[in-house]
Amino acid sequence: MTALLVFSLTAIGQTQSRIGLWVVRDQLYSKEKIETFIDFAVQNEIQDLFVQVRGRGDAFYRSNIVVGNENLNNSSWDPLEYTLNRAHQHGLRVHAWINVFLLWSADQKPKNEKHLLYQHPEWCAVDADGVKDIQRHSADFNNIGTEGIYLSPLVPEVHEYIIGVIRELAANYALDGVHLDYVRYAKNCYDYHPVGRLRFRQQSGVDPLLLTISDRSLYKGLELAEIDSLTLEWDNFRRNAISDLIQNSRKMLKETRPTTLLSAAVKPDPEEARKHFFQDWQSWLKQDWLDFVVLMNYTRDSEQFERILKKCNSNQRKDKVWVGIGVYNQSRYDAMTKALITLNNQFPNVVFFSFDTFLKDPQYFTTLRKAFEIARLR
Helix, strand or coil: CCEEEEEEEEECCCCEEEEEEEHHHHHHCCCCHHHHHHHHHHHCEEEEEEEEEEECCCEECCCCCCCHHHHCCCCCCCCHHHHHHHHCCCCCCEEEECCCCEEEEECCCCCCCCHHHHCCCHHHCCCCCCEEECCCCCHHHHHHHCCEEEECCCCCCHHHHHHHHHHHHHHCCCCCCEEEECCCCCCCCEEECHHHHHHHHHHHHHHHHHHHHHHHHHCCCCCHHHHHHHHHHHHHHHHHHHHHHHHHHHHHHHHHCCEEEEEECCCCHHHHHHHHCCCCCHHHHHHHCCCCCEEECCCCHHHHHHHHHHCCCCCCCCCHHHEEEEEECCCHHHHHHHEEEEEEEECCCEECCCCCHHHHEEEHHHHHHHHHHHHHHH
């Protein structure tokens, strides 16, 4: 994923349209880089900046919990504070974007011995084969289709840590919002952490590892209906762990900084998100635990893109479902088509991934704006 800038345009129908842009953490390495995306926001009528301040278990702000990013070279300046000051001078809102469970992804491990990877390796995720994420290399993650080392959502101390990270940010900075990324499991073959297995066994009487056996004749003393029921219970157990974190984040923010918006970047197909990543974002919206989600609908296929939008039509306020469009993987004209499809389906808010593309090709965004101009004329 990446970070987000949001542009305000005039109303489409009766709903104000917002355009967002994810801005990755490497744009925070210097004041000059920050000035570049601030200027871009001002010049293009951007209202909201979603700035990635916690990427791989490291901070682009002053923290007593999270180690500082290595590329900042222990400098005294604070990228988040600088961004907030400059953005607020121009009337822009700033959302702190954090990677929640994804902790590390490179073969070269962190240099700082205080990094969470070293402090609590026992918190890292485990798959159904008993392989710990922390034992894998980048090539392994590529082969299994995951992004890197995840923290286990089933370890209570991990939840306490994440809530502490969000609380510190909200307490110390005048944030307009907090944006959660990787707030899910790496895949549905996770998480078989010993702590999670023990907790489920105490609840159900069964080790969830037994439910991974494909030959059901090997289940001793269990009827097929019982196996199916336990499998559903295990899925709900994992799903509820993520939902509890979302609910508790909302509760904490209301206590710490009540005006702060809470959002999440989510898998775009709601059924796939719920079943394969245990990310029940439709429920989060219905419970009012989030102010909005951003669908990571990065497909280049226009028909698939629209099919996903139609799955999100039911019982959701469309201003709470922002549509993310990839610009890194398709032409500006293809991306403009996706924006038109989004607006035609009455989703007013669009987010583009990512700012790097517009930095390399200034004409790209000029083309994308035409989609909103066309929508205004209809």
